[in-house]
Amino acid sequence: MNRKAASGLVLALVVVVGMAFRVSWNALRDVARAIGADEQASLLYPFVVDGLMALALIATLVLTGRDKTVALWILGGYTVASLLLNYVHGLVPALHAPEVGTLVRLADWDPAHYALVLIATSLPVGAIFFGSDLVAKVLHHRPAPVSEPAYERRADSSAHLPHTPVPAAHVGAVGSPSGTELPAVPTVSALVGEGADGVGGEDPHGPHTLRTPEPGAQEEDTRQAQFEEAELERTRQDARRTYAESAQAGRPLSARALGEAYGMSESWARKQILAVRDTSDSDSHHPHLVAVGGES
Incomplete structure (x- = not known):
């Protein structure tokens, strides 16, 4: 009207x-x-x-x-x-x-x-x-505020993107003295995806192989914690291997570069570097690092 x-x-x-x-x-x-x-x-x-x-x-x-x-x-x-x-x-x-x-x-x-x-x-x-x-x-009357529907809130704002770790190839190419490049370091998200596929598929040793008809909430939390711990340990092993290979190539990665490559903090990467060095010092069969593609 x-x-x-x-x-x-x-x-x-x-x-x-x-x-x-x-x-x-x-x-x-x-x-x-x-x-x-x-x-x-x-x-x-x-x-x-x-x-x-x-x-x-x-x-x-x-x-x-x-x-x-x-x-x-x-x-x-x-x-x-x-x-x-x-x-x-x-x-x-x-x-x-x-x-x-x-x-x-x-x-x-x-x-x-x-x-x-x-x-x-x-x-x-x-x-x-x-x-x-x-x-x-x-x-004394106060009208109730009109709440916006959930689908209309911040409709024009972009969704928050999760942190994607930067591959080692973008941090700096690590190569041998002859110019050959090391393979790119897999990202943490890719590792998690691989681990999830393996656990849900053919890996008989994965934390989810034992299935119960209706697991309780405590069992689900325990399994989730085991899965996350396994993925973190796998990430630590990959980071140590990446640092060891870069050290063998004569261009060891810094703690900051290693942490960024795996989406972790610099202090976390420093611990992995120290673990590699401690292992190298205590290993009697490999008293010194050998460059990739070089002669011992």
Whole structure:
């Protein structure tokens, strides 16, 4: 609906509500006079009843949850009370413009008369209580934030890419004195992929060869830890072999270059280099490193 049509609809609603209030105002004024209200009080009485109805209606449009339910109950209660008093005004001719200060019975049956007088006199007091409560609820109301759907969050942002280790060929080609290059060092992700295929396939010694119909959560965690430890150990062995080959070629890799080649830290690579050197020093069968392709 366009703005002009919406404005016309709201204006028409205001006109209808104003005319309905004028009709109801006449009956409520006469009832107020009949229960002992003075001239000024009887003129203000309809604004108390129908005015609280308008306030409760606005509150139902703003509030949510339990507060909205309370506002609806107040709106319904005052609507029924106003309808009842208008109905009584139509049944009792003596209520039509009675003199100020003249008490008129609202019903011939005493219990009905007392009940109607109680309703008519309690509406102003209720308007003070319920009106204050509704205003406090509206002023302290905080609308709930609208959460974005998960698929719309950061739709334009690129996904985070995992770290891919740099092959040794990009760190620096390690070759023999004759110019031949060593084979490229396999990446850690490739090693993990190979290990996963081997474990799930033909390797009878893999950590996942023993399968149970429904393994528990603890078994799965243990197997996962064993698999990760096996892959880490395989990575350490490959890193040590790579460093040993580069040392044999006369161009040993630095700890930083070795760590970057396997996607690890420099301190991790330094430990692998120290392990290779300790093994070389303690190995009596290989007292010195031999260059690849050279003569011993």
